[in-house]
Amino acid sequence: MxxxxxxxxxxxxxxxxxxxxxxxxxxxxxxxxxxASYLLPSPTQIFHTTVELWPEIQAATLSTAHSIAWGLGLSIVSGVALALLFFAIPLARRAILPFCIFFQTVPIISIAPLLVIWFGFGQPTVQASAFIVSLFPILANTLTGLQETDPHLKELFRLYRPSPWQLIFKLQIPSAIPYILTGIKISAGLAVIGAIVGEFIAGGGLGSLIDAARTQQRVDLVFSGVVMSSVLALLLVFIIEVVSRVLLRGRPYLRKS
Amino acid sequence: MSAIDVNQLGKRFSAGARAVIEDLSFQVSPDETLCLLGPSGCGKTTLLRLLMGLEQPTSGSIRIAPELAQHMSYVFQEPRLVPWRTCLENVLLPLQLLGRKNPAANTRAHDLLHQLGLDERLHHFPGELSGGMQMRVALARALVTEPRIVLLDEPFAALDERTRFRMQDLLLELKSRLQLQYVFVTHSIAEAVYLGDRILLLDRTGSARDWRAIDFQERDQLLKLTPAFNAVVQVYSQLFSDMERAEALHVPRATEVRA
Structure with missing residues (x-):
């Protein structure tokens, strides 16, 4: 016992x-x-600061969450759509995918100023930044999932001469679901990074709160911002888990045949 | 006119590779059930896949009577169920893909699952079923399209003996009730004699010997205890070992080609 x-x-x-x-x-x-406490404030001090400045911190957190939701949402929709396009048209994959990979290697911090020039200061730039960093994992994972459909099941379907649409919607997308979910979870973490980086440059949200606190030597407030951004990331992963469970309705998509 | 007409069939998986099937010819007449018997690696599955059109022959031809060709069905060696579909949804899959989903078909799917003793499992996922149950679902899926001929690839090999016997009897019952014709692959001599009107004995050199099995009047599991049944099994066992002995004397083909 x-x-x-x-x-x-x-x-x-x-x-x-x-x-x-x-x-x-x-x-x-x-x-x-x-x-020195001005270099490393104690946990209780950080907690007190968070409570004391809660209205500002809450507003900043909500603003960042809003940008992440837009950026990640757009990534999910366009990442899955692009993967389907690349899967259906191999020529498009060979022509465009290398550029997606190249784009992925460019650090977001170096593109951020360009985004400010294009979208101006504020949320659109932050959303674009979250979108750019979170697109690739969803795209790549979905594509892998579509390509890794169990050949045995594909052969089974072939017995009944399915249309390309039937094959995609009844076999390939369901098989790719575990891969898509993994991609979304990776992207969720990246979207938070993208949004905070975007906010450092374009202002607003937790990024700008952290930046402002830094210039004022408010290390406790910097810590509050950091804690809130990781709370956001954890919350996001939790929401994705819950939503995916609801959408899958207990169907064992995640178990290999 | 024969139901299946195989003429000088040959199959190699790549140029220069060993012939899995070589110069094989046989005919199956309508209403005749055929068992393909042979040791593992002799090309039984390949022949069945060729008949279904899942593989293309390297040489020779296969002709299947047009009225049968449109109504063929296939049971793989493993159940091959779609893991995220329930039992019932798996059985309905062929109808959905063929655009033949209607209330009558739906009733047929339920009936089949009922006959196969899966009433309680309609809404279970394959992962929740035993191997025997999964195989029965696969059988129901193959029968739901009302095929005239079913090709079965060692479907009962992984089942326990009692379930295997029940499945054999079920197949015989379906054969007489639905006028179902089948080609059945097995490596069990007793199973081939029990299920086949005719047995095609394949050896590893890619050729085959064809013998007509004795036409038993009544087939049930008790038949397996009769001297007549055992005599036929004896004959085939003898042929089987003769064949393997002849193969052992022969220089293995695989080495011939690779050298």
Whole structure:
């Protein structure tokens, strides 16, 4: 019995216990004044700042969330659509995909100024930035998923002479669902990065809050911004998980045949 | 006129490779069930796939009577069910793809699943079914289009003996009730004798010997205990081992070609 409780505790709460330990050590180190609190504020100080400036932080978080939702949403729609196009028309894939890969290698921070020139300061640039960084993983994963349809199932379908549409909608897209979901989860994290980077340059949201706090030497506020952006990313992954479960309605798309 | 007419058929998977099937000719008359028997690697599956049109012959020809060619069905060696579709949806898949989904077809799918003892499992996913159940779903899927001829590739090989016997009897029952013709691949001599009106014995050199099986009046599992049945099995076992002995004396073809 004792052992079972121990295993359960270890499985469920080990990460939380470690986090608590880390925060306590951090708090203690700052309290001992081994590190100046203007360089490394204590966790409680960060918490107090967050509570105190909550209206500003909340507004910034919502603004960033809004940009991420647009950028990531657009990525999902166009990434899946492009993958389908590339899959259906191999000529298009060979002509365009290399440029997508090239585009992916250009750091977003170097394109961001260009986006400001095109879209101006504010949300459109931030949305574009989130979109650009999050497009490729969805595109690449979806394409892989479509191409990796089980050849045995393809042969089964062939027995009944399906139309190309039947093949795509009844076999290839369902087979690609696990890949699409993985792509979306990777992209969700990247979209947060893209949005924050966009906001550093174009203003608004958590990016600009962090940047402003930096110039004012408010390290505690910088930490608040950082914590909120990772909360956003975690929340996003959680939402994707829930939405995908609802959409899949318990169908075992994720299990290989 | 024969139902299936195979003429000097040959199949190699690439130029210069060993012939899987070589100069094979045989005819199957209407209402005759055929069992393809032979050791593993002798080209039974390849022959069945050629008959279905899943592979193209390298030489020779296959002619299937036009009235049958439009109503062929195939059962793979493994159930090959679509994992995200329920039992019933898997059975309905051919009808959807062929654009023949209607209330009558739907009733037929339910009937078939009922006959195969899968009433309770209609809305279960393949991952939730045992191997035997999955195979029965695959059989229902092959029959839902009301085929005139079904090609079955060792469909019961992975099943336990009791289920295998039940499936064999079910196939015989469907044959008499639906006037269903089938070509059945197996490596079990007893199964071939039990299910086939005729047996085609294939060997690894790509050729075949064709023998007419004894026409048993009544086929049920008790038949397997009769001296007559066992005598036929004996004959085939003897032929089987003669064939393997002859092969052993022969220089293996694969080495011949590779050298």
């Amino acid at each position: 004792n052992n079972r409780i121990k295993t359960w505790l270890v499985d469920k709460y080990l990460a939380w216990i470690f986090l608590a330990l880390l925060l306590s050590v951090w708090e203690w180190v700052v309290a001992q004044q081994w590190v």
